[in-house]
Amino acid sequence: MTTTMPTRQQIDRAEPLDFPDRRPAKQDLTITISCTIGGFLTEVCFSGQLDQLEAITRRLRDLGASPAGVHQVSPAAAAPTRKAGEKVTPLYNGDGEPMCPVHKRVLKQGKWGMYCSAKGEDETYCNLKFHE
Numbered sequence: 001m002t003t004t005m006p007t008r009q010q011i012d013r014a015e016p017l018d019f020p021d022r023r024p025a026k027q028d029l030t031i032t033i034s035c036t037i038g039g040f041l042t043e044v045c046f047s048g049q050l051d052q053l054e055a056i057t058r059r060l061r062d063l064g065a066s067p068a069g070v071h072q073v074s075p076a077a078a079a080p081t082r083k084a085g086e087k088v089t090p091l092y093n094g095d096g097e098p099m100c101p102v103h104k105r106v107l108k109q110g111k112w113g114m115y116c117s118a119k120g121e122d123e124t125y126c127n128l129k130f131h132e
């Protein structure tokens, strides 16, 4: 019966296992920070470690930079879906009364023209203006 166990001599002769004691160097990351400095959207790129990030953002804030937000919002998406001051043509109900085309509410006559008294989900009044 043979054994596959190495003998003591074999162990002693074996090359020492190569345990690299240096950890793999941390890879530098290229980090891009979008911020606004003096009203200008600025992208700050640097190579470094993530744990430097806090110090860098703090430094940027010292420089008067403000975060530009995580998500880049395209101007079209950022624009409100309803434009204040935009005049729309009202709908008319069976009685010939003008109605808000969005809220289907009969318009009221205000000091500055007709208005819709409906409230949106954000608790603000409908800001549509209507052609007389």
Ligand SMILES: [Zn+2]
Binding pocket: 100, 101, 102, 103, 104, 105, 116, 117, 118, 126, 127, 128
């Ligand atoms: Zn309305």
